Amino acid sequence: MATSQEQAKFNVGAGTQQQELNMVNQQTPFGALNYSQTGTNPDGTPKFSATQSYSQPVQQGIDSLLGKINSGPGDVTGQQMDLYNKYYQPLINQSQQQLDAKLNNQGITPGSTAYNNAQNLQSRNVGDQQTNWLLNSAGLGMQEQAQPYNLLSSLRQGTQPGFGSTPTASVQPPNYTGAVEQNYQQQVASANALNQGLFGAGGTILGGFARGFGGRA
Numbered sequence: 287m288a289t290s291q292e293q294a295k296f297n298v299g300a301g302t303q304q305q306e307l308n309m310v311n312q313q314t315p316f317g318a319l320n321y322s323q324t325g326t327n328p329d330g331t332p333k334f335s336a337t338q339s340y341s342q343p344v345q346q347g348i349d350s351l352l353g354k355i356n357s358g359p360g361d362v363t364g365q366q367m368d369l370y371n372k373y374y375q376p377l378i379n380q381s382q383q384q385l386d387a388k389l390n391n392q393g394i395t396p397g398s399t400a401y402n403n404a405q406n407l408q409s410r411n412v413g414d415q416q417t418n419w420l421l422n423s424a425g426l427g428m429q430e431q432a433q434p435y436n437l438l439s440s441l442r443q444g445t446q447p448g449f450g451s452t453p454t455a456s457v458q459p460p461n462y463t464g465a466v467e468q469n470y471q472q473q474v475a476s477a478n479a480l481n482q483g484l485f486g487a488g489g490t491i492l493g494g495f496a497r498g499f500g501g502r503a
Contacts, residue, residue: 289466290463309321309334309336316341317339317341318341320336320337321334321336322334348438362431366419367420370416370419370423374419378412385404385405385408389401
């Protein structure tokens with residue numbers, strides 16, 4: 287039992303040493319892999335943990351995209367209308383001025399049926415143009431909303447740390463059980479040799495004593 291317990295200690299020690307030798311920290315342009323002892327197990331052996339982290343530029347990019355995602359989706363329709371007003375409103379204003387000048391040159395005064403019909407038609411044309419813009423640009427708005435998600439996915443896939451393989455160390459525990467057994471066998475052999483010397487060839491000594499006692503008799 288004592289021999290088995292001692293051998294178990296050697297085995298655990300060798301396993302722990304082998305684990306420590308094989309836990310090699312790694313640094314890449316995109317991230318790092320670090321090992322650290324975080325405590326001990328119930329049997330007293332050390333407990334380790336592995337931590338992977340992105341490099342600072344990569345982490346900053348991820349944090350920026352996550353900030354946009356966590357802020358929630360924006361007003362897609364509002365963004366579409368902002369673009370519409372930016373690019374189309376000058377044209378609408380110019381078209382309205384041209385219509386007003388045309389009606390004035392034709393002697394069509396505000397409040398008349400012809401004037402109201404012309405203005406209503408102008409308003410309907412502008413409304414139809416806005417509707418078509420919203421319908422046609424809805425896909426662009428959704429793409430803009432999805433852009434942070436797509437960029438985040440691409441960033442994570444394209445900047446994997448790519449840790450390499452490290453040399454593997456192998457530590458063999460000493461054969462304590464075998465050493466004890468060998469020592470025991472040597473002791474047995476020495477004892478046998480001693481016994482043979484006493485009761486074998488050395489038996490003549492005992493025989494001499496016996497004969498000596500017999501001669502005296």
